[in-house]
Amino acid sequence: MKKLFILCMVTLIFACKEEPKMDYTLLTGQIENPTAQVVSIYNGREKVKDLPLNESNSFSDTLRVEPGYYTFSHGRESSSIFLAPGYDIKVTLNTKEFDETISYSGKGSENNNYLAAKYMANENANLDYTKVFALEEDEFLSKMNALKNDKLKMLNNTAGLSEAFKTQERKNIEYEYFSDLQNYWSYHSYYAKKEEFTPSEDFIKKFNSIDFNNQEDYASLDSYKRLVQNYYNNKISKSDNPLEVFKDINSNGFPQLKEDLANSLRYNIGPNNEHNETLYKGLMAMSSNEKFKEDITKKYNKVKTLAKGMPSPEFVEYENHKGGTTSLKDLKGKYVYVDVWATWCGPCIREIPSLKKVEEEFHDKNIAFVSTSIDKAKDHNTWVEMVKNKDLGGIQLMADNDWNSQFVKDYAIEGIPRFILIDPEGNIVSADAPRPSDPKLIRMFKELKI
Structure with a gap:
């Protein structure tokens, strides 16, 4: 009886012991016909890590990352990749047909094979966006809704995807859809040659459902980040009183949004912008980067010398x-x-x-x-x-x-x-x-x- 009790206790101890969870992503891979010596992983524009290739053109490393979308880059080619702690992913590709051959295996591979297939489906759809954006509003919306529904159908029909990934990807598809709608105003004006074009009120009201101050989605989804930055860019450029828009951003915007907007809007300071002074003051208030402020002040002062009627700078010999x-x-x-x-x-x-x-x-x-x-x-x-x-x-x-x-x-x-x-x-x-x-x-x- 005593032996049986000891045996049960030993069994219970081993049964209750959990294996330690991986708090990192293991990323390995093999590249045929490499065009560079490293693979790079980016989070937006920020480099997460360089993974060097060895003599057999393979790589292996660990990444401590939050769950989300990243960019897998090699040479001049890149692909979207979804990473999360606990993933153990192997990547294979041939640079001569980068997008067509990139493939994933191991834990987390289903999500990434879906992303690769989604990209190729978009490529194979072969949409001529010059013609799409030239369509009249109803036709354009019909085309965009069909495109969004095709993406959702593909997502729902792909087996093995994690629920966390599917939740993020549904958001991603929605933000991609609204980004296309957002571009319609200026693109239709250009491609349909309608200089004074403005979408209908119903079209513009569609954006009322978007929260443009979602800090969590801004940090994790590039599609949302682009949508938000373009929203404020357009709001400032189309406003008769951009100072009020800047006040709203400075009062309600979160820090990363303000820094990113400052960096993108700096290019709007130019010789033909009648709102340069307002833009300059708004950017100075948004940014906490002293180097940025110094650079933007130099540009602002330079642009003031480029007004109509001022002597032109010279090029010599x-x-x-x-x-x-x-x-x-x-x-x-x-x-x-x-x-x-x-x-x-x-x-x-x-x-x-x-x-x-x-x-x-x-x-x-x-x-x-x-x-x-x-x-x-x-x-x-x-x-x-x-x-x-x-x-x-x-x-x-x-x-x-x-x-x-x-x-x-x-x-x-x-x-x-x-x-x-x-x-x-x-x-x-x-x-x-x-x-x-x-x-x-x-x-x-x-x-x-x-």
């Missing part, structure tokens, strides 16, 4: 593709339309056909068309060949120090393409002129009687 050098002063007596671009810039290259048409229409007028490349010195030959191959007209120049060229700094250029119009006396007409593809440019030229 830029290399001319046809030989020799050209300075801005060489073109005095003519209007000068400057295109700041680079060979690697897709939006810049998309403007070339429109620029050629404008150049042809005004070829015998008192205006010089100057394209200034800010390619790096190592890409000089690429610039030379592209000018030849695309038969670029006008005056083709290369800046003397890419982004660090004084002309670029003086015009506070932070993104390209950027177009500038200077009058025959060398004064600024517009430090941020319309693009060649924008009908406003031709109207501006005709108003100036060029």
